[in-house]
Amino acid sequence: MFELIETIFHDYTLRTVTFGSGLLGIISGALGTFAVLRRRSLLGDAISHAALPGVCLAFILTGMKSPLVLFIGAIIVGWTAAMIVSGIVRNSRIKEDSALGLVMSVFFGFGLVLLTYIQKFPNAQQAGLESFLFGQAATLLQRDLTVMAILGIPLLLITALLWKELKLFTFDPDFAAIQGFPVKKIEYLLTSMIVIGIVIGLQTVGVVLMSAMLIAPAAAARQWTNRLEIMTILAAFFGAVAGISGALISSVAEKLPTGPMIVLVISAITLFSLFFAPLRGLVWHRIRQIHNRRQLQLQAVLEDLYILSTQHKEADHAHPIEVLRSMSLGHGGVDRSLKELENRGLVYRKTVGVGVLKEVFVQGWSLTEKGNQEAHGKLGGDAR
Amino acid sequence: MTQTQVEIQLIGIVVAAACALPGVFLVLRRMAFMSDAISHSMLLGLVIGFFVVEDLTSPFLIFAAAITGLVTVALVELLHRTRLVAEDASIGLVFPVLFSIGVLLISKYAGNVHLDTDAVLMGEIAFAPFSRFLVAGIDLGPRSLWIMIGIFLFNVVFILIFFKELKLSTFDSGLAAALGFSPVLLNYALMFSVSITTVGAFDTVGAILVVALMIAPPSAAYLLTDRLDRMLFISVLYGVAAAITGYWAAHFFDVSIAGSMASMTGVLFGLTFLFAPKRGLFSQWKRHRTQKWEFSARMLLVHLHQHEDSPSAMVECRIDHLQEHLSWEESFSQQTVRYAQKREFIRISDGILYLTQDGRTLARQVLVE
Numbered sequence: 001m002f003e004l005i006e007t008i009f010h011d012y013t014l015r016t017v018t019f020g021s022g023l024l025g026i027i028s029g030a031l032g033t034f035a036v037l038r039r040r041s042l043l044g045d046a047i048s049h050a051a052l053p054g055v056c057l058a059f060i061l062t063g064m065k066s067p068l069v070l071f072i073g074a075i076i077v078g079w080t081a082a083m084i085v086s087g088i089v090r091n092s093r094i095k096e097d098s099a100l101g102l103v104m105s106v107f108f109g110f111g112l113v114l115l116t117y118i119q120k121f122p123n124a125q126q127a128g129l130e131s132f133l134f135g136q137a138a139t140l141l142q143r144d145l146t147v148m149a150i151l152g153i154p155l156l157l158i159t160a161l162l163w164k165e166l167k168l169f170t171f172d173p174d175f176a177a178i179q180g181f182p183v184k185k186i187e188y189l190l191t192s193m194i195v196i197g198i199v200i201g202l203q204t205v206g207v208v209l210m211s212a213m214l215i216a217p218a219a220a221a222r223q224w225t226n227r228l229e230i231m232t233i234l235a236a237f238f239g240a241v242a243g244i245s246g247a248l249i250s251s252v253a254e255k256l257p258t259g260p261m262i263v264l265v266i267s268a269i270t271l272f273s274l275f276f277a278p279l280r281g282l283v284w285h286r287i288r289q290i291h292n293r294r295q296l297q298l299q300a301v302l303e304d305l306y307i308l309s310t311q312h313k314e315a316d317h318a319h320p321i322e323v324l325r326s327m328s329l330g331h332g333g334v335d336r337s338l339k340e341l342e343n344r345g346l347v348y349r350k351t352v353g354v355g356v357l358k359e360v361f362v363q364g365w366s367l368t369e370k371g372n373q374e375a376h377g378k379l380g381g382d383a384r
Numbered sequence: 385m386t387q388t389q390v391e392i393q394l395i396g397i398v399v400a401a402a403c404a405l406p407g408v409f410l411v412l413r414r415m416a417f418m419s420d421a422i423s424h425s426m427l428l429g430l431v432i433g434f435f436v437v438e439d440l441t442s443p444f445l446i447f448a449a450a451i452t453g454l455v456t457v458a459l460v461e462l463l464h465r466t467r468l469v470a471e472d473a474s475i476g477l478v479f480p481v482l483f484s485i486g487v488l489l490i491s492k493y494a495g496n497v498h499l500d501t502d503a504v505l506m507g508e509i510a511f512a513p514f515s516r517f518l519v520a521g522i523d524l525g526p527r528s529l530w531i532m533i534g535i536f537l538f539n540v541v542f543i544l545i546f547f548k549e550l551k552l553s554t555f556d557s558g559l560a561a562a563l564g565f566s567p568v569l570l571n572y573a574l575m576f577s578v579s580i581t582t583v584g585a586f587d588t589v590g591a592i593l594v595v596a597l598m599i600a601p602p603s604a605a606y607l608l609t610d611r612l613d614r615m616l617f618i619s620v621l622y623g624v625a626a627a628i629t630g631y632w633a634a635h636f637f638d639v640s641i642a643g644s645m646a647s648m649t650g651v652l653f654g655l656t657f658l659f660a661p662k663r664g665l666f667s668q669w670k671r672h673r674t675q676k677w678e679f680s681a682r683m684l685l686v687h688l689h690q691h692e693d694s695p696s697a698m699v700e701c702r703i704d705h706l707q708e709h710l711s712w713e714e715s716f717s718q719q720t721v722r723y724a725q726k727r728e729f730i731r732i733s734d735g736i737l738y739l740t741q742d743g744r745t746l747a748r749q750v751l752v753e
Contacts, residue, residue: 040472041476093663094411095414098599101417102603104420106646109644112642112646113644208480209483212484216480256488256492263484282468
């Protein structure tokens with residue numbers, strides 16, 4: 001473990017990759033919160049695919065492969081794609097999912113056209129553009145990191161500064177509009193921020209998997225809290241954990257590409273959250289369900305015994321379990337409930353005779369004084 | 385044209401036609417992203433299938449990948465049904481995982497096999513004719529052409545047999561369920577059709593471009609018609625047109641054929657979006673414009689009708705008075721007058737507007753309405 005940490009600080013490539021993936025995780029996690037809550041998760045997928053021709057165009061027009069140039073190209077084209085999607089949805093009856101799928105695949109197709117066009121360039125300058133497809137964290141350089149920080153950290157600052165606006169817009173855009181907030185501008189801003197956040201990650205995880213970096217941390221964080229502040233911070237934290245550990249795992253193990261590894265880690269975190277997060281998690285949900293059902297069964301048996309006791313003269317008349325079972329048909333769990341009630345001192349068992357001459361002796365159940373009081377308190381006079 | 389060129393175009397045409405058919409239902413059911421999810425996650429199915437049979441040409445691979453497609457759909461539904469995650473996020477969570485596992489398996493264990501992720505995503509239709517379909521030593525044409533013809537026919541037969549059921553469950557799933565058709569079963573049947581089409585098409589046009597061929601032509605057709613049968617037909621036509629024009633564009637610029645076909649589906653959609661007769665952007669704009677003038681002209685006619693033959697007509701019916709009375713801008717009132725004059729609702733003499741017979745009738749009609 002210590003060895004690994006030491007390597008991170010000494011190994012240039014590993015350090016760059018780890019920092020890059022971590023930074024990316026923080027940014028995409030924080031921004032993803034808004035995308036997921038606004039149900040725009042798939043916009044990320046569309047934008048990341050659509051950014052490919054932007055990368056290619058930037059290279060064709062400038063002949064440069066510097067990260068800033070490529071990023072700007074990707075941002076412009078990704079943003080255009082997002083605008084085209086909303087233009088199509090607003091001006092025709094085509095639904096958002098079709099518009100997203102269409103723009104995404106067409107832009108990506110055009111990106112491939114440009115890639116093959118670039119490959120015919122005489123110099124070998126174009127090498128490495130394909131890494132945008134699947135991402136190659138190992139090719140990250142110090143200057144890439146700088147550009148990521150220059151573009152990414154302002155995103156976090158804007159999120160913090162415009163917190164109130166973004167929060168209101170996310171949960172109740174109509175109310176925000178009535179209150180006089182520039183809703184349209186906030187929407188454009190958020191879309192632009194998501195576009196930039198996505199473009200930052202392209203080089204590390206690639207266009208295909210970038211959307212997962214946006215969705216998964218937020219979906220995981222959502223399970224742990226109902227507060228937006230905590231959710232955003234948690235999502236950024238999960239994103240960072242996934243980015244760093246994914247990068248480390250792929251550097252230790254041989255032949256495990258970074259992008260897919262990061263996605264697997266963040267998906268594992270999400271899966272864990274879905275199952276085990278308190279309150280919302282599936283496991284706790286199930287436990288609560290079982291607990292509630294048992295509680296109801298318990299009440300039913302107690303009430304049945306009370307009703308029986310009101311119908312018999314002697315207060316300590318005991319009733320065989322079969323009677324109780326037939327009374328709580330559909331509830332079930334009579335045995336367990338009786339045992340629990342006995343533990344609480346609300347009922348006691350007693351041998352009773354049944355049959356015409358009371359000649360067969362079986363075990364019966366009756367309410368204790370305390371049980372009687374409790375049931376009476378619950379049911380009151382209604383039972384009669 | 386050489387034989388190879390003809391064969392490439394034939395493959396493109398059949399792929400496009402096969403994709404367009406299930407695509408229509410995806411677009412109508414708002415499930416367009418399912419094709420994206422399936423096309424990505426079936427990579428895992430291909431890899432697992434390959435590990436089992438160790439043969440890239442085995443039909444078992446297609447089967448395994450198609451099953452993965454269905455598993456994807458089931459997983460998305462399972463996740464969505466927990467109500468912990470919205471539907472769009474469920475889709476976005478499931479397919480990257482399956483795709484990632486596929487990529488990791490390939491790079492870990494299948495690095496030296498011809499199964500690289502680039503090819504899966506991009507495909508290369510130009511190489512498709514080199515793999516021949518031989519029966520008893522007789523060359524019957526490219527293998528992928530026959531596979532895609534089979535899948536196309538499967539889709540056609542599926543849609544023909546279940547046309548009524550598909551139509552009903554697409555437009556009114558509640559009624560379909562009430563009448564006893566199982567929407568779930570039908571949905572999975574449709575998803576099977578999507579899966580098998582995607583798998584069949586992947587090695588020619590690649591996973592992501594399948595999405596273009598499935599979504600863009602039906603979306604364009606959706607802007608042109610309100611009838612399901614026509615929409616299916618138009619979608620196939622669009623797909624075929626994109627395949628042929630895409631091929632020649634790629635030939636001319638010497639670029640990726642599959643990418644070029646996908647771009648052409650976008651171009652064709654864009655043209656339709658702009659110029660479709662009723663729903664196009666252009667005709668929408670034109671309609672809005674004429675509606676504006678029609679409305680203001682009607683206002684003018686009603687105004688003239690009110691003051692017609694009254695003592696104040698000489699004042700009220702002057703052009704320059706309109707600005708005051710209706711608070712119109714000068715240019716606006718002049719344009720309105722011109723519009724009404726051109727349609728012979730009014731005539732002008734000495735700067736005073738008079739209603740024609742047509743104009744009077746229309747004004748009365750408006751007042752009755």
